[in-house]
Amino acid sequence: MEAIHRNIYATLLSWQASPSRKPLILRGARQVGKSHALASFGKQNFAACHMLNFQENPELGSLFDGPLSPKSLIESIEILLDCSIDLQNDLVIFDEIQDCPRALTSLKYFCEKMPELAICCAGSLLGVVHSEEPFPVGKATFVDLYPLSFEEFLGAIGETRLLAYLQKVEPQTRIPEAIHNNLLGLLKEYFIVGGLPEVVGIYRQQRAHRREAFEQVRKLQLDLLDAYVRDFAKYADNVRSSRILAVFSAIPAQLARENKKFVASKAMPGGRYSNLQSAIDWLEGAGLIIKVPITNSGELPFSAFTKENRFKLYFFDTGLLGALAQLSPAALYMETELFSTFKGAFCENYVAQELRQIDGKTLYCWMSNTAEIEFMVEREGQVLPIEVKSGKSGKLKSLNVFAQKYGSPYRTRISARNFKIDQQSAMHNYPLYLSGRFPL
Numbered sequence: 001m002e003a004i005h006r007n008i009y010a011t012l013l014s015w016q017a018s019p020s021r022k023p024l025i026l027r028g029a030r031q032v033g034k035s036h037a038l039a040s041f042g043k044q045n046f047a048a049c050h051m052l053n054f055q056e057n058p059e060l061g062s063l064f065d066g067p068l069s070p071k072s073l074i075e076s077i078e079i080l081l082d083c084s085i086d087l088q089n090d091l092v093i094f095d096e097i098q099d100c101p102r103a104l105t106s107l108k109y110f111c112e113k114m115p116e117l118a119i120c121c122a123g124s125l126l127g128v129v130h131s132e133e134p135f136p137v138g139k140a141t142f143v144d145l146y147p148l149s150f151e152e153f154l155g156a157i158g159e160t161r162l163l164a165y166l167q168k169v170e171p172q173t174r175i176p177e178a179i180h181n182n183l184l185g186l187l188k189e190y191f192i193v194g195g196l197p198e199v200v201g202i203y204r205q206q207r208a209h210r211r212e213a214f215e216q217v218r219k220l221q222l223d224l225l226d227a228y229v230r231d232f233a234k235y236a237d238n239v240r241s242s243r244i245l246a247v248f249s250a251i252p253a254q255l256a257r258e259n260k261k262f263v264a265s266k267a268m269p270g271g272r273y274s275n276l277q278s279a280i281d282w283l284e285g286a287g288l289i290i291k292v293p294i295t296n297s298g299e300l301p302f303s304a305f306t307k308e309n310r311f312k313l314y315f316f317d318t319g320l321l322g323a324l325a326q327l328s329p330a331a332l333y334m335e336t337e338l339f340s341t342f343k344g345a346f347c348e349n350y351v352a353q354e355l356r357q358i359d360g361k362t363l364y365c366w367m368s369n370t371a372e373i374e375f376m377v378e379r380e381g382q383v384l385p386i387e388v389k390s391g392k393s394g395k396l397k398s399l400n401v402f403a404q405k406y407g408s409p410y411r412t413r414i415s416a417r418n419f420k421i422d423q424q425s426a427m428h429n430y431p432l433y434l435s436g437r438f439p440l
Contacts, residue, residue, distance in 0.1 A: 003040055004156045004197050006033065008145050012041045015141060016118065023107040023119040023136070025097070027126055028145035029287030029316055030231070031224055033197040034122035037145060038093050046118065047089040050081060054103065055096035064102035070114040073106060087117045094121040101133035111139040125235055127285025144287075147195025147317045149357050149436050150187060150350075156200050157207060159186060166433070171421045171440050175431070180418045183433045191346055192329045193217050194319015195353075196224065214329035221323035228288060236282060243268070243279035251289065251313055252325035255345035260312045261294060261367070273309040280313070290314040290352050292375070294365045298383050298406035302364040302376060312365055314352040321349055343390040347432060348374055351388050351414055354435035371398040379439060382409055386438070389415035412438065 008026075015024050026034045035053075042049030052060050063076045077092070078085055085092065094103050103121075110119055121140075148156060154163040162183060169175070192214060193203045199220050206213035232241045232248070250267035254260060262280075264271040283289045292312045297305035315321040322332055327342065335343070355363055355375060366373040366385065375386040385408055387399040392415060403411045403426075410426040420429045421440070430438060 003036075004033070004148070004200060005152070006037050006145070007149070007152060008037055008143065009041055011143055012037075012120075013045070015143070016045060021115070021118065022111050022139060022141045023121065024141045024143060025107075025121045025123055025126070026143050026145055027123055027287070029147075030124045030228065031196050031198060032145050032147050032287075034124070034145050035093075035095050036197065038095075038120045038122055042091040042093060042120070046091040047086055048083070049091045049093065050077065050083060050085060051093040051095055052077065052081075052103075053095040054100040058099070061100040061102065064100060064106055068102070068106040068109050070106070070110045070117070074114075074117070085117075087114065091118045091120060094119065097121040097123045098125050098129045101129075105133045105136060108134075108136040108139040111136070125231065125286050127287070128235055128282050144360050146287075146353065146357050147319075148197065148200055149195065149354060150190050150433055151436060153190050153193070153195060153200060154186065156197075157189075157204050162186070166437070169419065169434065169437065169440065173419060175419050177418065180431060183431065184416060187350075187433050188333055188335075191318050191350065192322060192332050194221070194317040194322075196221075196317060196319065199224070199319055210333075211330075214333070217319070218323055218329055221320055225320060225323060231286070232282075240278055240282065243276055244282050246271070247276055247279045247313075248283060248288065249324070251315055252321060252342075252345075254313060255321075255349065256325075256342050259372075260345070260348070262311055262313050264309075277308075288316050290316060290356055290363070292352065292363045292365050294367050295376070296366070296368055298366055298373075298376065298385070298402055298408075300378060300381070300383065302378070303362075306364070310367075314349045316353070318346060318350050318353065321346070344388075347390040347414075348388050350432065351375065351386070351435045355386075355438065357436060358438070366402060368401075371401050373398055373402050377438075384408065384410070384412060384439060386412045386414060389413060389417075392416045414438070 015021060026038060028034050054060055063073060074085055097103050151163055151166060193199055199217055202216050202220055203213050206216055229245060232244045236244055246268040254262055264273045264276050267276060284291050293306040294310040295302050295305040352363060364376045366376055373385045374388040377384050383406060385399060385402045387396060396413060399411045410428050412428045412430060414430045414432055414435055417429045419431050419434060
C-alpha cells in the first residue's frame, strides 16, 4: 500500500538542513503516525536509519543505565543492532522515548558533544509521564504531529486533483458549485473517518464499498478508544484515572449543548473544576483534547482576559468523536435528524483541529452576555474573529457586534457557503473545507 504523505515532512527537511540542528522530539497523541513519519523520512533522506523502540524492546533501556556518553552509547547501539552508524549520514530514531527517561536525558549530551549525528525521537504522553530524570531543556527541538488534516486526507484517499485545486485557491478564486458540493461531500467522509493514519488506511482500502468501509472504520475506532482508556489506568493513579475517563467520556455531551462551555458538574456527579483540573491537564498533555479558553474581551493578549475555569473542550479527532458519541456513520453521512442536533458541534470540532494545525497556537473563544465568537486568532498583531456555522444560513449578530466593538480588520464566517472574500464589506466567507488555509 502506498504510504500516506504527511505535511510534517517539510518541517523535518528544514530541521535536517539546519546548521544549528538539535535532536528533534516529535510529539503527539498515540496513533497519529509519529513512528511511521520518522521512519519514512529517515529512509528517504539518510544513508541509513536506525530505530530503537523502547516499548517493543524494554531491554534497550539498559543501554542508558550507566554514563550517558554519546560515544559509548553509539558503540553499544551498534553492538546491539549489529550495525555501523555513520555519524555524518545516518539517522538514529528513539521511538516511544517516554518509556526510557534516561534516553530523553541523553539528548542533552548528544546535542553538546555529538551535534553532527541526526537524532529524532517519537514520544506519546510526554506531557503526562513524569520522571525524576532531568529534561533536556533547550537541547532539543520540539515538533507536534496531529491527525491528518482534511487536505492530507484528500491526498491519502486518492483525491489528488481536488487537493491540487484547493492548494491553488487564492482570495479572488471563484469555486464552481459542482466542485464546492463535491468537497462538502468528501468533508462528510472525513468527519466519519477522521485523521488517524491506520483508520484512514483501512478506509482507503475499502472505500469502493462505502457501507462496509464505514463499518470497518468504526470497529477500529472503538478499539483505539479502548486503548486510550487503558492508557489512563497505566499512566495515572486510580483516583485520577476515573476522573480522566469521566472528562473524556463527557466531551460529546458537552459539545452537544448550545453553550459549549465545559461544565464540571455535568462531567461527573458533584464534579467541580478543582476536582477535575488535573484530569483535564492530563488529557491535554496526552494530546487527546483541544482546550479553548473563553475570554470576555477581544483585546490582546487574549490570555490576560481568561479564567482558568472558563473554557471549551474539543476532541483531537472528529472520527473518534463520532465513535465516542455512538453516532452511526450512516447518520453522519446521510445527515439524518439523529445527527442534526450534533452537526454544529462536529463542525466546530473540525475547525478547531484545522486551525490548530496551522501554527499550533492556543485558540480562544469570546463570550459576552448572549454573544459568542467560536474562535479568535491573532495574526501579526491583528485580532481575527471567526464564526462557525454548520449550514449556509445563520445570522452573524455576534460577529458584527465583536467587529464593531474591537475594530476587526474583517469578519470571517466558516460554513457550508461557497468561498468569497468581499473586501468592500470586510466579510470573508470560507467553506468548511478551507478552514486549514485561513487566512488566505
